[in-house]
Amino acid sequence: MLYRVIDGSELPLLVEAFLERYEVIAPVQTKKGYAFAPVDSFDQVALDYPSTVSSLKKYYLPQRETLFRFDAETNEVLDLEVEVRPRVLFGAHACDINAINCLNSVFEDARYPDPYYEAHRRSMLVVGISCTPTSECFCQLMDADEARSGYDLFLQDIGGRYLVSMNSVEAANILETACNPRVATDEDRRAFRQATRRRQESFNPAIPDIQEIPMLMDAFHSDAFWDELGERCLSCTACSAVCPTCHCFDIRDVLDPDGRIGERERVWDACTSPQFATVTGGHNFRPTGRERVRHRMYHKLNGFLATHDRNLCVGCGRCVRACKANISPIEVLRFFEKKGAEDAE
Ligand code: SF4
Ligand code: SF4
Structure with a gap:
């Protein structure tokens, strides 16, 4: 895993670079709360959102999806195309990345991989971002408060700048081109540990930690x-x-x-x-x-x-x-x- 640091002011450049080649899905504020939706500029992105009403699964497993068309008279399959578009899911929290990892276990690692799910997933880059738990969050009790895999970039806010974990060449190249990433210093690493501790201390203590x-x-x-x-x-x-x-x-x-x-x-x-x-x-x-x-x-x-x-x-x-x-x-x-x-x- 490679780590770099970018300044907070560089995030719009990163999103603009993604927009040149991908549809960018990001958290936005709506009348009914926050939702993941397509954006066409960084200004629409609500980076410090608490959670969204619905999740990212709609981009992997659409609520309604045509698998194929068929001729009911001859029983022949007419087309079997999976409609996908290159997308970046920008601003996923660690729990949601872990949720995608769960779905991957079902639809990809299974004995019979699902070609529709696979096509959606392969067309996507995932950019995660650190979060502050709400009073209903208990991802730490489910071992899902940190994303160890399942993303291309993960942005950890360390106070005005971001420690970026880079997990794919494609996303790393875009980051290198759009921003001016630098090597993490000891001070950045200290700030990362402090931010992690703050997040861990923010979980609602009234939700019981039950073993077994x-x-x-x-x-x-x-x-x-x-x-x-x-x-x-x-x-x-x-x-x-x-x-x-x-x-x-x-x-x-x-x-x-x-x-x-x-x-x-x-x-x-x-x-x-x-x-x-x-x-x-x-x-x-x-x-x-x-x-x-x-x-x-x-x-x-x-x-x-x-x-x-x-x-x-x-x-x-x-x-x-x-x-x-x-x-x-x-x-x-x-x-x-x-x-x-x-x-x-
Ligand atoms: S558990 Fe709650 S949300 Fe789920 S079906 Fe029952 S009432 Fe609806
Ligand atoms: S808290 Fe657990 S069961 Fe409830 S929506 Fe989130 S992942 Fe699903």
Whole structure:
């Protein structure tokens, strides 16, 4: 890994250089909060954003995507093109980069890599930026507060200047051409350590740090806690929509009115939706809110860890803000904390 330092005043030059060759996606302020959206100048970028409402996954796994068109009379596939455009995702926080790493595990490292996902990912450069945790952030508890891979450049604010970790030749060349990067000094390294410590000390201490979460998930699998959460759940699926790692989808064939040409499309789905686990014949494997909410939390805090060696929750806090019923992984951590306190009495 190579490190360089650039001045804060050079960031507009970097973004302008990216704009010459790529569509640049960056955090912008909207009437409903912050969102990742295309920008055409650095002035539109909200660099010190706390978090965005929705995540970056829409650029890897679009909410609706046509996989191919087919002739419904001959059953022939007509085209199989993946529409991609060269993009830079500018200003991703560490948790969101770790979320992309989770998606990569599912769609790329799998036995059957997903060509659509791969095409989107290959067309993208990722530029990360350091952040200050909000009161709903708990990425440090999910080991996702630092990005060790999955980015091309990572910009750490060290007070008026940025320590830049460079992870790809393509992005490093653009940085070298657009800015005037210099070698990091001892003072820069000290400033980096101080900034890291400040961030670590900014996390909300009221969110409990629970050890052995997967074991506790198994131990309390039948607890009435899940009934209570299930009764509160509105099945609105907002949690999955905003989550950067939820990746379930449905496949649909849509025919033209004459029934001749069809499109096979992939659309987001959610395990908190009542019909998600309904199969042909009408049987529903998860008929109640209790089973659906518990399933989602298990996948986030237990099941994915067993198969991919990392949590599927990166602690970004989006579902904490999105859920109108106050259901989130934080509630699960608090439940375990309460159980631990009861046991200790
Ligand atoms: S857990 Fe909350 S956000 Fe998710 S479906 Fe239920 S009510 Fe909606
Ligand atoms: S489960 Fe909630 S906190 Fe965890 S990654 Fe998803 S949206 Fe973020």
